[in-house]
Amino acid sequence: MTTTRFDGMGGSGRRAALAGLLLLTVRCEGPVPQGSSESSEQVVAAERAMANNERRLTCWKGSTPVFDGEIGPEEYSDADAFEWNDDWIEAMQLEIESREDLDFNGWVKHDGEHLYLAFDVRDDVFYGIDTERWVPSRNPDAHVVGERQRGWPWFGDMIEILTYSRMLDLQVPVSDVTGDGRGVQIIYNLTKSHEGGVGTPGMLPHGPNRTLENWENNQRWILDDIIDTRTVIHPAQNRYTMELRLRLDGGVEIADGQHWKDGMEDTPIGFNLAIGDVDTPDKSPDGLLHHETWWAGKTVEVDDGTRVKPWGVLVLTSKQHDAADGG
């Protein structure tokens, strides 16, 4: 697979990467997941919205998992799986140095009511558990919870989740999302949460570098349980497992007022993830994270100089994985 690296490269590299992405829009073809159908019009629409059709997952319909943070041996066998590899795009200075430093597996599926994401993350040092809760020099208020302008929700071992459910409908690049069913950018943190405060894992609205609209909608999602998580920490194995569920009704709005539901045709939406790792201060030379590794990249510059979000593609389907060819 071709790796397109957007962040941390000079202007010429960015232009080359962008040219590669634009070439995809001309080619009008991308690999289509086995068993789920996708029209060439949908592929073109995704590319207009800056989605890389080579980054794709299928959200099959499957069994309802036990929502407890544990990942049983067969619990996600009917889901599409992803894992860390060299195609993920690091946004911080330091590359992932070993599988012990940071490694993860993940799964995605839905049961007709919720979209589920599950993560099994291996990390040698849990920030705020194995370490003191040291704060970055640039923001001593990093752990203020509930105030958009002060806290850094993403500081810590974390997972950032992004959707662009209106991607096919709008077919345009976006610099920001609205934080609701149309598109969301929201944070899971291993050691703090909007509802439980410092010390309790869970969801947080994104911080001061995102819009007020995104923050307010993120907060409503968390308080109304449109999005919810469960976490289990396995300290002896240096790993944590987390299950996230997102209510389809209210959480995935594919057109104005229309939410994707079971029985609809296969629908690609924009999707992206970042896995963040903080260890000890010496591993954060820029005072930020040790790692922030992105599935589809963090941002990309377009012709007018603005930076927009690159996306991977998540195909929502009513089909089941087992029924798919080769599934």
Ligand SMILES: [Ca+2]
């Ligand atoms: Ca680590």
Ligand SMILES: [Ca+2]
């Ligand atoms: Ca860590």
